[in-house]
Amino acid sequence: MKHRAFLLNTTILLLMIPLLLLLATYESASSSIIFAQNERTQVEREYFDILGMQEDLRNAIDLSMKKSYLTMTEYVISNGFVNDASETMEDLIVYGEINGVKQTELNKFTLKYWFGNVVTYLQAQGMTITPNDPDEFVSNHLEITVAPLDSFHLAVRVKIKDITIQDSSGKVVYQGDLPQSGYMYSILSISGVEDPYIARKLNGLYTRVIEPCRIPFPSSEYGFYNVSELDNAALDQCYIGVDGDNVIYPSILERFEGNINYQTHEHYLSLAHEFQRDLGIKTPLPIGLATLTVPSVDNVLLEALKSLGGTPLPSSTNIDYYYLQCAIDGSPCLTGVPVPGSEYGIILDSASSDAILGP
Structure with a gap:
């Protein structure tokens, strides 16, 4: 066992x-x-x-x-x-x-x-x-x-x-x-937001909202304006994106500063192109903003200018920054000539004419 x-x-x-x-x-x-x-x-x-x-x-x-x-x-x-x-x-x-x-x-x-x-x-x-x-x-x-x-x-x-x-x-x-x-x-x-430069320059009596025009960046690539479209841009109070060699157009940051400094503008432009390259934008885009200030078709603007002691300027370019600097501050006017065929007698300096209407 x-x-x-x-x-x-x-x-x-x-x-x-x-x-x-x-x-x-x-x-x-x-x-x-x-x-x-x-x-x-x-x-x-x-x-x-x-x-x-x-x-x-x-x-x-x-x-x-x-x-x-x-x-x-x-x-x-x-x-x-x-x-x-x-x-x-x-x-x-x-x-x-x-x-x-x-x-x-x-x-x-x-x-x-x-x-x-x-x-x-x-x-x-x-x-x-x-x-x-x-x-x-x-x-x-x-x-x-x-x-x-x-x-x-x-x-x-x-x-x-x-x-x-x-x-x-x-x-x-x-x-x-x-x-x-x-x-x-x-x-x-910045589309749909108040323009700080115009509102401040006209002491709150007049303001504009930043909206791109139909052709936001006039150029040989995107197309230029014709006279009829330029008149519409004046009526619509829209904004055009543009840079120039002889005339500097303020970027949105310069509109907060109230003036244009060549060195500052070049710094902003250099940074913008650097940002654009980093983000894959191959064709450089402008940073300048311009809108047409034409008192003859804008009674509110005309009254605001009168209230501030300004007067319509018969020979100043209607590019807003230079027009208001001349009309309100008494700065030297950037002179121009009437655009042929414009129904509203829009005046542009030669550099702006080339940049917006084409050479």
């Missing part, structure tokens, strides 16, 4: 060995699978956090840019032109300030405020970010540039430099720039 029991136990043991080996193998495989799943989940969570942060940054820039543009428009119309519109708008986007004065409309829409929220959010997730101080972030880790993209669009270029995100164990989740290469761009159309 003992012999049979021994054989039986031996047989059971031999049968159990493969099962034990199978169980050990299964536990090892399960452990590896669970570990791999945890690793993948962690990587996916970390990857999602970075993508989510980048997308959140893009949304913050878009919203802040729109609010900042409207705030700067209201400020200029109410208080006067700014010295550096690009820098002023950058300060609004980052700090919500104009000349160091807080603008309450931007309280919760600045990039400094956004970064403070990022720090708080990551802490709630058991993570940390370096830097973690919003002041240090905007001073040393944020690069921002505002410039015209073309006559009818403003752009802001942003890059966050050298940040480090760690999890609760101290493991580095992300280190580097956002975006990882190049810049993040936000583009704002």
